[in-house]
Amino acid sequence: MALFIRTIIKYILVPIGIIYAAFNKSKDEILILMYHRVDDDVKRELAVTRRDFNWQMNYLYRKGYNVIPMDEAYFRIWEHSIRGKNIVITFDDGYEDYYTNAYPVLKRYGFPSIVYLCPGYIGTDKKYWWDKDEKHARLMQWKHIYRLNQEDLVDFGSHTMTHVDMDKLKREEFDTELGMSKRLMEDRLNRSIRHFAYPRGIYSKFGEEALGRYYDTGVLISNGKKIDKECNICNAYTLKRIPILKSDGRYLFIARIKGWLVLEEVIRKFIMSYRTGRRR
Structure with a gap:
């Protein structure tokens, strides 16, 4: 029922967005x-179904979107x-269903993607706190990551060592969560780790500087x-991402x-700012 209500609300908001987009259209x-996840058994918003994910990738392919790696976006x-219209595909947290369900689809269409990992969880039996009661919450192990590391279409980034909120970190902890994460993955994979995703999208000014x-x-x-023609290198550490959710399905994916x-x-930005403000 909650999923249905979210979907209906988004459809109600679409006409307003169409009008806004008509006056703020960017060609470049x-x-x-x-x-986050591509898994039919997970009933949460951050887990899209396999069927919807395949449809979404097919849509990008049919409509001629230029899907590029994060390295090229940075360049x-x-x-x-x-x-032109360019897409970067990112996955957070390193769930095993990226390896089993998402990557085969991406490979079929020749789409590059980047997976942001928390190496403090890899090779352990630990679950993320929000997956405590989730049966289907397996993370990729190093054996999966090593195999993907051989694929030209896959890149890896850091999501901190332990998925900690950036505004909770003390200054002396940044090297552990940011630096150690990078060094560990570079040693394991023998490649540069150049990109980072803020856990839960929580921003801090000192985190950006670090x-x-x-x-x-x-x-x-x-x-x-x-990220458009007005974007410049000064904001490469605060880039916007578009969350793709289960309730989006197919046509709301297009709307996104x-x-x-x-x-x-x-609305989402207001709620996030409010929650961040209350935490301080």
Whole structure:
């Protein structure tokens, strides 16, 4: 019922978004899509179904979207060369269903993607706190990551060592959560780890400053900055991502990438700012 209500509310918001988009249309932009899980057995908003995920990737393929890796997105921001409609596909947390369900679809369409990992959980029996009562919450092990590391279409980024909120960290803890995460993955995978995702999209000014010592980019959620021709290297650590949710299904996925759910983004940003303010 909750899923149905969310879907109906989003459909109600779409007409407002269509009007807004008509006056704020950008021909040249990079949209970063944020996924977490592709699993039919998980009933949460952050888990899209296999069927919907395949449809969404097929839609991007049919409509000729240019799906690019995060490295190329960073290069285009740096060079001020954002042209056309570009998509970056990201996955957070490193669930095993990325390996079993998502990557085979991405490979079929030749789409690159980046997975943001918390190496403090890899190779352990630990679950994320929100998965305490979730039966289907297996994370990728190093054996899965090693195999994916051989694929040209897969990149990895850091999501801190232990998925800690950035505004909870003391200054002396940043090297552990940001630096150790990077060093451990680089040692394991023999590749550069250049990109970072803020856990839960929670931003802190000192966190942004600390990122500059380790990474080239940092991605938020609705509280990030839109990537278009006005974007520049100064905000590469606060890039906007678009969350793709179970209740989006197919047609609301189209609405998301066309910018028709902008009012929902405003509401989400307000709630996130309010929660962050209360935590301080």
